[in-house]
Amino acid sequence: MRVSDIMNAPVYTIGAEETATAAWDTMRFRRTRHLVVKDAEGHVVGVVSASDLGGKSGEGLRAGRRVRELMTEKLVTATPDTTVREAANLMRGHNVNCLPVFNGRDRLKGIVTVVDVLELIGRGTDAP
Numbered sequence: 472m473r474v475s476d477i478m479n480a481p482v483y484t485i486g487a488e489e490t491a492t493a494a495w496d497t498m499r500f501r502r503t504r505h506l507v508v509k510d511a512e513g514h515v516v517g518v519v520s521a522s523d524l525g526g527k528s529g530e531g532l533r534a535g536r537r538v539r540e541l542m543t544e545k546l547v548t549a550t551p552d553t554t555v556r557e558a559a560n561l562m563r564g565h566n567v568n569c570l571p572v573f574n575g576r577d578r579l580k581g582i583v584t585v586v587d588v589l590e591l592i593g594r595g596t597d598a599p
Contacts (some may be wrong), residue, residue: 474558475551477591478572478581482507487516491533491541495524505569505582508542515579517542518569548573551580559588 485494485506494506498521508517519542525532532541549558549570558570562585572581 472555472591473551474549474553474555474570474572474583475581477555477587478551478583479503479587480581482571482579482582484509484579485519485538486511487537487539487542489538491519491524491536491538492530494519494538494541495521495529495533498524504586505584506538507571507579507582508538514577515546515571517544517546518567518571519543520568543567546571549583550574555588555591558583562588 483497483501483503483506485497485508487508487510497506498504504521506519507515508519510516519538523541523543547561547565547567547570549572551572551574561570569582569584571579572583574580
């Protein structure tokens with residue numbers, strides 16, 4: 472099974488210069504725990520997670536801060552053809568909870584998270 476079979480698309484993004492509070496509000500509105508961060512030119516520069524923003528009780532952490540201050544710059548990525556097993560090993564090996572999925576050099580196609588992999592395991596699959 473490939474990442475393309477379980478990834479989420481479209482990917483929700485936010486600008487690096489947006490406020491951390493705006494990122495949290497976007498996550499709540501979109502019901503997601505990860506946003507891909509883009510710079511002013513539209514290049515992907517990181518990922519920000521709900522835990523990076525302090526979660527539900529993180530108002531103090533978010534106050535007066537920009538996304539770029541709290542995001543994770545270390546990008547570990549996958550392609551649509553990456554196997555789910557490879558994706559799981561990448562997340563485990565690099566201690567990250569999501570992989571932005573790129574088709575080509577700069578074409579963001581989706582995102583796969585630890586929860587996506589766990590849901591796959593939980594429901595089982597007939598495909599190898």
